[in-house]
Amino acid sequence: MQSRNSFSHVSSPVIVALDYDTAAAALGMVDQLDPALCRVKVGKELFTSAGPGLVRDIVKRGFQVFLDLKFHDIPNTVAAAVRAAAELGVWMVNVHASGGARMMSAAVDALQSFGDSKPLLIGVTVLTSTAPEELSAVGVTRPLEEQVLALADLAKSSGLDGVVCSAREAQALKRQCGDGFALVTPGIRPAGAAADDQRRIVTPAQALAWGADYLVIGRPITAAADPMMALRNILAELGEKK
Numbered sequence: 001m002q003s004r005n006s007f008s009h010v011s012s013p014v015i016v017a018l019d020y021d022t023a024a025a026a027l028g029m030v031d032q033l034d035p036a037l038c039r040v041k042v043g044k045e046l047f048t049s050a051g052p053g054l055v056r057d058i059v060k061r062g063f064q065v066f067l068d069l070k071f072h073d074i075p076n077t078v079a080a081a082v083r084a085a086a087e088l089g090v091w092m093v094n095v096h097a098s099g100g101a102r103m104m105s106a107a108v109d110a111l112q113s114f115g116d117s118k119p120l121l122i123g124v125t126v127l128t129s130t131a132p133e134e135l136s137a138v139g140v141t142r143p144l145e146e147q148v149l150a151l152a153d154l155a156k157s158s159g160l161d162g163v164v165c166s167a168r169e170a171q172a173l174k175r176q177c178g179d180g181f182a183l184v185t186p187g188i189r190p191a192g193a194a195a196d197d198q199r200r201i202v203t204p205a206q207a208l209a210w211g212a213d214y215l216v217i218g219r220p221i222t223a224a225a226d227p228m229m230a231l232r233n234i235l236a237e238l239g240e241k242k
């Protein structure tokens with residue numbers, strides 16, 4: 001899957017999740033990483049503590065940034081938020097697909113004026129920390145995979161570029177949505193690694209084999225004694241299996 005915006009120069013599928021509470025800690029990790037070997041993700045903790053200035057700094061260092069703020073609000077607010085994200089120069093931004101078609105279409109429309117520098121717009125389906133048995137407690141009674149497929153269908157018909165899902169759903173999603181629709185998969189764990197709070201985990205090689213386009217990996221890299229070595233080991237495993 002080649003991303004369809006003007007930032008498509010990194011061939012590695014790995015997106016390193018920078019889940020830190022200060023700009024200094026995040027930049028400490030960024031400075032150990034190579035922008036030719038991975039992209040990076042700024043999520044809610046880091047953005048809330050360090051703000052848009054840090055995102056600009058990371059972009060200036062040559063990294064493609066996935067701004068993972070999972071917007072979910074009324075259409076006008078989400079449209080304005082994704083526009084603000086695009087102005088930061090990020091490569092990818094996301095919204096919750098459960099926000100509905102009108103909200104997602106408003107986000108798509110808001111990005112039109114950015115032309116080739118438009119970030120990829122991705123819809124979150126069901127979080128990878130959600131176990132199948134947890135869905136009914138939030139009012140979703142159909143099976144988890146059906147919910148993921150339905151939300152992906154809504155995201156695609158609303159004009160989004162892809163979805164966040166578990167790689168466990170990747171094969172069914174590729175069949176339904178086709179190759180041009182990006183599958184961004186957190187919940188990635190090398191064999192033997194701790195699952196932590198994730199519930200639908202997949203190894204890096206298995207995720208790619210099942211059709212994931214991007215692998216979001218946090219703690220298995222950032223908590224490693226040598227994060228760059230951990231990244232290189234994952235890439236080597238992927239190279240061998242591709």
Ligand SMILES: O=c1ccn([C@@H]2O[C@H](COP(=O)(O)O)[C@@H](O)[C@H]2O)c(=O)[nH]1
Nearest residue numbers: 017043126127128186187216217218219
């Ligand atoms: O469904 C989702 C959506 C987002 N995430 C985010 O990805 C990383 C995963 O980090 P790990 O340390 O590899 O578990 C984290 O930033 C989450 O907020 C997700 O895990 N699942």
